[in-house]
Amino acid sequence: MAKLTFVGGIHPYDGKELSKDKPIQDIRPGNELVYPLSQHIGAPAKAIVAKGDRVLAGQKIAESGGFVSAPVYASVSGTVKAIEPRRVVTGDMVMSIVLENDGLYEETGFYPVAPLEKLSREEILDIIREAGIVGMGGAGFPTHVKLAPKEPEKIDYVIANCAECEPYLTSDYRRMLEEPEKLIGGLKIILRLFENAHGILGVEDNKPDCIALLRQLTKEEPRLSVKALKTKYPQGGERTLIYAVTGRKINSTMLPADVGCVVNNVDTIVAVYRAVVEGRPLMERIVTVTGDAVAEPRNFRVKIGTSYQDVLEAAGGFRTEPEKIICGGPMMGFSMFDLNVPTTKTSTALLALTKDEVSAMEPGPCINCGRCVEVCPGRVIPSRLADYAERFDEQAFLDNYGMECCECGCCSFICPAKRPLTQEIKSMRKIQLAKRKK
Amino acid sequence: MSGSYQVSSNPHIRSKATTSGIMLSVIVALMPATGFGIYNFGPRALAVILVTIASTVLTEYLFGLYRKKMTITDLSAVVTGLLLALNLPVTIPLWIAALGGVFAILVVKLLFGGLGQNFMNPALAARCFLLISFPTQMTAFDCDAYTGATPLAALKAGEQVNVLDMVIGHTGGTIGETSVIAIAVGACILILLGVIDLRVPGSYIVTFVVFICIFGGRGFDPYYISAQLAGGGLMLGAFFMATDYVTRPVTIKGQYLFGIFLGLMTGIFRIFGPGAEGVSYAIILGNLLVPLIEKATRPTAFGYKRGGAHRGK
Numbered sequence: 001m002a003k004l005t006f007v008g009g010i011h012p013y014d015g016k017e018l019s020k021d022k023p024i025q026d027i028r029p030g031n032e033l034v035y036p037l038s039q040h041i042g043a044p045a046k047a048i049v050a051k052g053d054r055v056l057a058g059q060k061i062a063e064s065g066g067f068v069s070a071p072v073y074a075s076v077s078g079t080v081k082a083i084e085p086r087r088v089v090t091g092d093m094v095m096s097i098v099l100e101n102d103g104l105y106e107e108t109g110f111y112p113v114a115p116l117e118k119l120s121r122e123e124i125l126d127i128i129r130e131a132g133i134v135g136m137g138g139a140g141f142p143t144h145v146k147l148a149p150k151e152p153e154k155i156d157y158v159i160a161n162c163a164e165c166e167p168y169l170t171s172d173y174r175r176m177l178e179e180p181e182k183l184i185g186g187l188k189i190i191l192r193l194f195e196n197a198h199g200i201l202g203v204e205d206n207k208p209d210c211i212a213l214l215r216q217l218t219k220e221e222p223r224l225s226v227k228a229l230k231t232k233y234p235q236g237g238e239r240t241l242i243y244a245v246t247g248r249k250i251n252s253t254m255l256p257a258d259v260g261c262v263v264n265n266v267d268t269i270v271a272v273y274r275a276v277v278e279g280r281p282l283m284e285r286i287v288t289v290t291g292d293a294v295a296e297p298r299n300f301r302v303k304i305g306t307s308y309q310d311v312l313e314a315a316g317g318f319r320t321e322p323e324k325i326i327c328g329g330p331m332m333g334f335s336m337f338d339l340n341v342p343t344t345k346t347s348t349a350l351l352a353l354t355k356d357e358v359s360a361m362e363p364g365p366c367i368n369c370g371r372c373v374e375v376c377p378g379r380v381i382p383s384r385l386a387d388y389a390e391r392f393d394e395q396a397f398l399d400n401y402g403m404e405c406c407e408c409g410c411c412s413f414i415c416p417a418k419r420p421l422t423q424e425i426k427s428m429r430k431i432q433l434a435k436r437k438k
Numbered sequence: 439m440s441g442s443y444q445v446s447s448n449p450h451i452r453s454k455a456t457t458s459g460i461m462l463s464v465i466v467a468l469m470p471a472t473g474f475g476i477y478n479f480g481p482r483a484l485a486v487i488l489v490t491i492a493s494t495v496l497t498e499y500l501f502g503l504y505r506k507k508m509t510i511t512d513l514s515a516v517v518t519g520l521l522l523a524l525n526l527p528v529t530i531p532l533w534i535a536a537l538g539g540v541f542a543i544l545v546v547k548l549l550f551g552g553l554g555q556n557f558m559n560p561a562l563a564a565r566c567f568l569l570i571s572f573p574t575q576m577t578a579f580d581c582d583a584y585t586g587a588t589p590l591a592a593l594k595a596g597e598q599v600n601v602l603d604m605v606i607g608h609t610g611g612t613i614g615e616t617s618v619i620a621i622a623v624g625a626c627i628l629i630l631l632g633v634i635d636l637r638v639p640g641s642y643i644v645t646f647v648v649f650i651c652i653f654g655g656r657g658f659d660p661y662y663i664s665a666q667l668a669g670g671g672l673m674l675g676a677f678f679m680a681t682d683y684v685t686r687p688v689t690i691k692g693q694y695l696f697g698i699f700l701g702l703m704t705g706i707f708r709i710f711g712p713g714a715e716g717v718s719y720a721i722i723l724g725n726l727l728v729p730l731i732e733k734a735t736r737p738t739a740f741g742y743k744r745g746g747a748h749r750g751k
Contacts, residue, residue, distance in 0.1 A: 356450070
């Protein structure tokens with residue numbers, strides 16, 4: 001059988017060997033933890049604590065600000081020091097709750113609502129919503145919304161996105177190796193919401209150990225199967241993943257549910273398991289700290305709200321002074337100018353690179369080589385779209401499917417003229433999306 | 439420690455490929471044909487090559503001085519100069535070769551905006567300019583090594599030609615076009631390096647073969663077909679000129695269409711035209727159709743039905 005894949009894509013240096021064999025370690029946060037009220041797509045959460053309040057780990061400190069929103073939980077015990085705007089990874093100032101860590105790590109105590117078998121569909125969704133779970137692969141879309149499509153009986157596939165196609169990232173890999181039963185358990189819980197669905201774990205074939213382990217653990221599960229995907233970036237993109245495992249195609253105007261699919265990332269599914277089975281809200285996640293500038297690349301279980309500076313120090317700090325630090329992977333992550341920003345529900349990695357390949361190369365004129373066309377998973381012509389964006393030709397941009405760009409970065413990566421194609425297209429998309437909202 | 443890091447939009451890594459690297463691979467891939475040309479036609483071929491390259495690079499350099507933007511390091515002027523030289527007869531007066539170089543770079547490329555903006559292949563446009571301006575010198579294929587007509591002209595006149603000699607390249611013609619083997623080695627280098635693919639050359643050659651089988655008056659005659667393929671500038675044109683990024687369609691379907699068009703035009707020019715040759719004119723004519731071809735083959739984005747409505751509409 002031909003390998004499951006998609007048309008386009010790239011094979012960048014993956015850098016995973018730096019951290020893939022490092023087991024997940026717990027780290028202690030520093031004195032101050034910061035919880036932005038907007039760590040997700042949708043309405044910001046509303047603070048329900050006040051300055052001076054003492055809170056326990058696992059206590060809700062901000063409640064959901066609407067249907068598409070998610071509550072926030074304290075990940076340590078301590079005192080509310082301030083509720084004020086703080087800088088986040090994107091560089092924006094976001095209203096945040098600041099906790100002084102008392103170092104006691106006192107917890108509220110976690111109890112499942114009821115045994116899993118007794119829970120109804122609505123109860124499971126309630127637990128997920130109350131636990132503050134959002135898409136932890138980076139997008140941050142509230143999971144309870146994703147898991148509640150209009151016609152749940154029409155969902156045929158629940159796909160666990162185990163591709164981890166971003167270079168350098170190994171957090172999902174470690175999670176799959178160390179806690180596969182939680183991943184499988186979480187997927188089974190989600191399958192209870194969709195009676196007609198089959199569960200698929202889609203894993204890139206650069207992780208044969210995960211594939212073998214997950215296959216072993218699911219061989220008695222009639223509703224689950226593990227599919228090996230060709231290793232190629234962006235295999236873990238929602239549209240490319242759905243296509244690879246089901247052959248179904250969605251565009252930017254559609255939701256996975258429109259073709260009978262629901263896609264969730266590894267950490268998100270584990271969070272669902274912990275919320276439903278263990279009664280624990282979302283308070284921690286796995287973060288990979290890696291890159292050639294990091295002394296000891298590692299995978300950490302991080303209490304959300306811990307600053308990146310503290311996470312970096314746990315990895316021994318910098319080996320050499322980096323030129324660039326990135327929150328997330330090198331293809332879709334944000335470059336950061338300050339490490340004193342908090343980790344959030346969507347922080348997958350901290351990547352520090354000694355050399356910044358972007359600033360080292362001067363963009364030249366487009367020679368029309370067509371490499372961007374070959375690699376674009378959206379099957380558009382990135383060089384032309386970037387040109388329309390640069391000239392601000394909105395109509396041409398829209399007519400040529402400019403809105404179909406998923407910002408994966410393949411075009412900028414492959415461009416021999418080193419043109420910032422993704423950036424140009426992204427800027428224009430932002431403008432068009434803002435216009436549409438009006 | 440804040441403020442000392444580079445900040446830019448994603449992605450944060452880049453592939454190793456560069457424009458000058460691609461140009462360098464083309465130069466390397468042209469070396470077998472260049473070397474064979476010098477071996478076949480003698481040292482004067484080297485002189486023509488050096489003069490033409492000097493003329494293209496100097497033109498680019500002087501223009502760079504004038505516009506205060508130096509672009510010779512991208513090596514594209516070297517590629518243009520070399521390609522033009524390989525398309526000239528060895529007997530060409532050196533000043534004509536130099537003039538061709540100036541025309542290719544200044545008129546065809548720089549005046550239209552420089553690298554990436556020219557609408558015709560500069561080397562071929564210059565060759566056609568010289569063919570029209572200096573028809574005698576441009577078609578004088580008599581030299582010390584060979585006298586008489588090129589094999590293609592002989593073939594058209596109904597004479598017998600030696601296909602093996604044509605494949606090896608022991609025939610008259612322009613400096614770089616005679617040896618199919620040398621060109622094939624270069625083409626393999628470019629294909630292996632991922633610089634070109636077979637979409638354009640493949641559809642070009644297949645279409646041409648089908649055309650001459652139907653209209654060549656000899657039906658399916660392997661001798662005639664191989665002589666047509668090995669003769670003239672077809673191989674050099676198909677692998678090194680028609681594949682020029684700037685002047686071929688960027689859409690994948692468009693590249694096939696472009697190749698088919700070139701095959702048809704070359705067939706028409708060779709069979710029905712007054713001359714035996716047709717590759718250069720076919721390619722620059724094809725270059726002019728590129729915007730139309732691209733418009734007709736605009737791709738449909740992932741997840742849409744062809745021609746279906748989308749957000750932009």
